[in-house]
Amino acid sequence: MPASAKPTACLALSDGTVFYGMGFGATGETVAELVFNTAMTGYQEIMTDPSYAGQVVTFTFPHVGNVGVTPEDDETGTPVAAGMVVKWDPTEPSNWRSRDELTHWLTAKGRIGIGGIDTRRLTRAIRQQGAPHVALAHDPAGNFDIAALVAKARAWKGLVGLDLAKDVSCTQSYRWNEKRWAWPEGYTERTGDGLRVVAIDYGAKRNILRCLASAGCDVTVLPATATAEDVLALNPEGVFLSNGPGDPAATGTYAVPMIRGVLKADLPLFGICLGHQMLALALGGKTVKMNHGHHGANHPVKDLTTGKVEITSMNHGFTVDSQTLPKGVSETHVSLFDGSNCGIAVDGKPVFSVQYHPEASPGPQDSYYLFDRFAEAMRARRSA
Numbered sequence: 001m002p003a004s005a006k007p008t009a010c011l012a013l014s015d016g017t018v019f020y021g022m023g024f025g026a027t028g029e030t031v032a033e034l035v036f037n038t039a040m041t042g043y044q045e046i047m048t049d050p051s052y053a054g055q056v057v058t059f060t061f062p063h064v065g066n067v068g069v070t071p072e073d074d075e076t077g078t079p080v081a082a083g084m085v086v087k088w089d090p091t092e093p094s095n096w097r098s099r100d101e102l103t104h105w106l107t108a109k110g111r112i113g114i115g116g117i118d119t120r121r122l123t124r125a126i127r128q129q130g131a132p133h134v135a136l137a138h139d140p141a142g143n144f145d146i147a148a149l150v151a152k153a154r155a156w157k158g159l160v161g162l163d164l165a166k167d168v169s170c171t172q173s174y175r176w177n178e179k180r181w182a183w184p185e186g187y188t189e190r191t192g193d194g195l196r197v198v199a200i201d202y203g204a205k206r207n208i209l210r211c212l213a214s215a216g217c218d219v220t221v222l223p224a225t226a227t228a229e230d231v232l233a234l235n236p237e238g239v240f241l242s243n244g245p246g247d248p249a250a251t252g253t254y255a256v257p258m259i260r261g262v263l264k265a266d267l268p269l270f271g272i273c274l275g276h277q278m279l280a281l282a283l284g285g286k287t288v289k290m291n292h293g294h295h296g297a298n299h300p301v302k303d304l305t306t307g308k309v310e311i312t313s314m315n316h317g318f319t320v321d322s323q324t325l326p327k328g329v330s331e332t333h334v335s336l337f338d339g340s341n342c343g344i345a346v347d348g349k350p351v352f353s354v355q356y357h358p359e360a361s362p363g364p365q366d367s368y369y370l371f372d373r374f375a376e377a378m379r380a381r382r383s384a
């Protein structure tokens, strides 16, 4: 922000720290948790990932806006993150795929952005104090009641205990057949299997559904509140639990009974992120809030069964406490950043889940094998 320019946006942290900058996108105010994401690409996928409901995202990579936005890159129909914080004001798009400018898109979709922020200082603050509660305000006239904004950030109850999955889930069931556009090395499209998969939508990213379809699945998506009876009535060959926002323990009030009911049917089951956390809860484990979580596209994860390291895309603020996993449930993956749990499996059964995002959107493709593993488990069951 030029020294002479009057700030048109501000970010007030609950500890009273205030960052001033230039507003873009929608005007108004929002109160949320503040996280940082270190990915160098994929700002549109990040903003439209429903798992970011209730969170404002600080982008540590400074170039945001340079490839514009295109509906093809939406993870759901609209940005779900509450707002975005960037170092420089978004640049004009220069990309053949761009259909809109980031700033215009944010305005149209009612999401606030703030540019000109020292994102390095802000990120250090997030690391030190844990993901803070913030109020983000954008007013072209530059009038801000800072005391009121700080008070709003302080009064906000936060994500612990908050169930947001119901808000972002679909309300009606639907079929999904669209496949991936690009293939990770060594993989090609699997067709003709028609593996009947029921995917529970807690805020599912579209590229996860594409990956399931590409692995040979014929996917029926059900709303978050679907019961085990609803799921099993569709005679699935496998069940998938999606990613999603909020506290897994709060979402678990309805998801856990459903998952326990489905587990009795002894079907292949695969969960990602929130789905992973809720599978752990259903099996008797516990989840805890992390200090500032993991949000980025280069997080190393070790597969404990093979010793292989995957570079993964991550976005989570809660984690499964591996100490609480009961007998018969194994930890399969760990984060090489902090040793936190990144995967579990029920011993001897094709029931498994991962904390990270193997659909590679945005980011690395190393973990696509998990979709194939899920599909292979269904094929094995079919031929048994």
Ligand SMILES: NC(=O)CC[C@H](N)C(=O)O
Pocket (backbone or CB within 6 Å): 051, 242, 243, 244, 245, 246, 247, 248, 272, 273, 274, 275, 315, 316, 317, 318, 319
């Ligand atoms: N990406 C996700 O599914 C996030 C899960 C959960 N809301 C968390 O923050 O840990």
